[in-house]
Amino acid sequence: MIFTNIVPRVSETDGVGHINNVFVPIWFEAGRREIFRIFSPSLDFVNWKLALVKVTVEYVDQLYLAENVEVRTGIQKIGNSSFTIREEIFQTNRLCAKGEAIYVNYNFQENKSEAISNEIRDKLQNIKFVDK
Amino acid sequence: MIFTNIVPRVSETDGVGHINNVFVPIWFEAGRREIFRIFSPSLDFVNWKLALVKVTVEYVDQLYLAENVEVRTGIQKIGNSSFTIREEIFQTNRLCAKGEAIYVNYNFQENKSEAISNEIRDKLQNIKFVDK
Amino acid sequence: MIFTNIVPRVSETDGVGHINNVFVPIWFEAGRREIFRIFSPSLDFVNWKLALVKVTVEYVDQLYLAENVEVRTGIQKIGNSSFTIREEIFQTNRLCAKGEAIYVNYNFQENKSEAISNEIRDKLQNIKFVDK
Amino acid sequence: MIFTNIVPRVSETDGVGHINNVFVPIWFEAGRREIFRIFSPSLDFVNWKLALVKVTVEYVDQLYLAENVEVRTGIQKIGNSSFTIREEIFQTNRLCAKGEAIYVNYNFQENKSEAISNEIRDKLQNIKFVDK
Numbered sequence: 001m002i003f004t005n006i007v008p009r010v011s012e013t014d015g016v017g018h019i020n021n022v023f024v025p026i027w028f029e030a031g032r033r034e035i036f037r038i039f040s041p042s043l044d045f046v047n048w049k050l051a052l053v054k055v056t057v058e059y060v061d062q063l064y065l066a067e068n069v070e071v072r073t074g075i076q077k078i079g080n081s082s083f084t085i086r087e088e089i090f091q092t093n094r095l096c097a098k099g100e101a102i103y104v105n106y107n108f109q110e111n112k113s114e115a116i117s118n119e120i121r122d123k124l125q126n127i128k129f130v131d132k
Numbered sequence: 133m134i135f136t137n138i139v140p141r142v143s144e145t146d147g148v149g150h151i152n153n154v155f156v157p158i159w160f161e162a163g164r165r166e167i168f169r170i171f172s173p174s175l176d177f178v179n180w181k182l183a184l185v186k187v188t189v190e191y192v193d194q195l196y197l198a199e200n201v202e203v204r205t206g207i208q209k210i211g212n213s214s215f216t217i218r219e220e221i222f223q224t225n226r227l228c229a230k231g232e233a234i235y236v237n238y239n240f241q242e243n244k245s246e247a248i249s250n251e252i253r254d255k256l257q258n259i260k261f262v263d264k
Numbered sequence: 265m266i267f268t269n270i271v272p273r274v275s276e277t278d279g280v281g282h283i284n285n286v287f288v289p290i291w292f293e294a295g296r297r298e299i300f301r302i303f304s305p306s307l308d309f310v311n312w313k314l315a316l317v318k319v320t321v322e323y324v325d326q327l328y329l330a331e332n333v334e335v336r337t338g339i340q341k342i343g344n345s346s347f348t349i350r351e352e353i354f355q356t357n358r359l360c361a362k363g364e365a366i367y368v369n370y371n372f373q374e375n376k377s378e379a380i381s382n383e384i385r386d387k388l389q390n391i392k393f394v395d396k
Numbered sequence: 397m398i399f400t401n402i403v404p405r406v407s408e409t410d411g412v413g414h415i416n417n418v419f420v421p422i423w424f425e426a427g428r429r430e431i432f433r434i435f436s437p438s439l440d441f442v443n444w445k446l447a448l449v450k451v452t453v454e455y456v457d458q459l460y461l462a463e464n465v466e467v468r469t470g471i472q473k474i475g476n477s478s479f480t481i482r483e484e485i486f487q488t489n490r491l492c493a494k495g496e497a498i499y500v501n502y503n504f505q506e507n508k509s510e511a512i513s514n515e516i517r518d519k520l521q522n523i524k525f526v527d528k
Contacts, residue, residue, distance in 0.1 A: 280441055280444045286418070286422045308411075317455055323450065
């Protein structure tokens, strides 16, 4: 599991007075940073490997500016060339959003997916999603 | 159906060289503007009505900075207090992303969902999603 | 002069109920798109040329979600390797923000600025800023 | 002085491979959070007090995805109803951006600026900008 602390920004609120819904996928992506680093250790873009296939987000409760947020991120399933991330956002002990993201290990030069190596597979298995 | 033209911004690209995936939900939300106006005709936030329940996005093909984007938005299903929007993004005649968003008609003062009135129901039915 | 139409997005408002101030530099950057195209005609990032040196933004009046926005963009001054853009944002005939942005013609491979060619200089001179 | 740690997000990079310039004002705003709290202790928007008047940003060096960022924020000058914030962004000990932001203590209900109280003035003076 990966735990990422997010401090909400005024620019992430909207006129209704809460955090706008589009920032939930942005915070989820922020929570995947150490997963990106497994595939691209230097986090430059010279040989980026991951392409997003699908995301699902359920908005469970309102998020506010005033309190810090915890993004909980873990691996749910690993296939041959793709894998599924499960992710949740908590604020003041309330589950506010949950979702899944499917990524494929992608070779952007040759425009095709590639099998996930055993070395990377082991690292992904070490960050399995665990229910709170 | 609602057709929204989006001109991609440099700030919406990422280091891989394409439009970053988080801007797809942002563009989809931009495409829902006239649906928001049905519920809040003046588009101020005095009496905002809609709360997002769930979104699903499938990333089908890469989006680039150089060409304009068309967001296609329409109603797929109307329930008692909630409704489902279907939405697609095209660039240079390629389907690049598609998804669904479920909203509930919500009374933020009383913290409860409310039935969709017949007047609004009729307006939503006029913007049914039509396949390209 | 370049005139860019912007339709404000709900995600660009903040809890105060107006457009959040950080989206003004974003809209100004959106307004510079055709200037970027002069330096990088295909708008890919293979040989991007421009680096931002300095921006100034004055916030003159509130921007709201409900009405479209016009970004007015033009060249104010051209130096040897750098140039200054002047830019304004209007909504419902009100000047809401104005600013300047200084860019340098930059070679990112060799990490140094380069003189602006006469060909590009002529194109920049054709989009001089004109007061409303 | 206020020190804010920022972990750069993939969605904050652009096609050139660095952090896009529009996220610098966003990170600066993030760094002002505790100043906002002085004026609005609960950080809700019921009685928000601050309106941005002017920002200046100088882009000194490139910002990258891979390393954390420190935003240094402090008060430079306090007037009757307005004050000036000075702010800097460092990454790997390099000064990457610096700027100023002028805010006015604003009554949004009555649409007019208000004098800064002595209590708030004292709190602002406690977070004076100090050069590194």
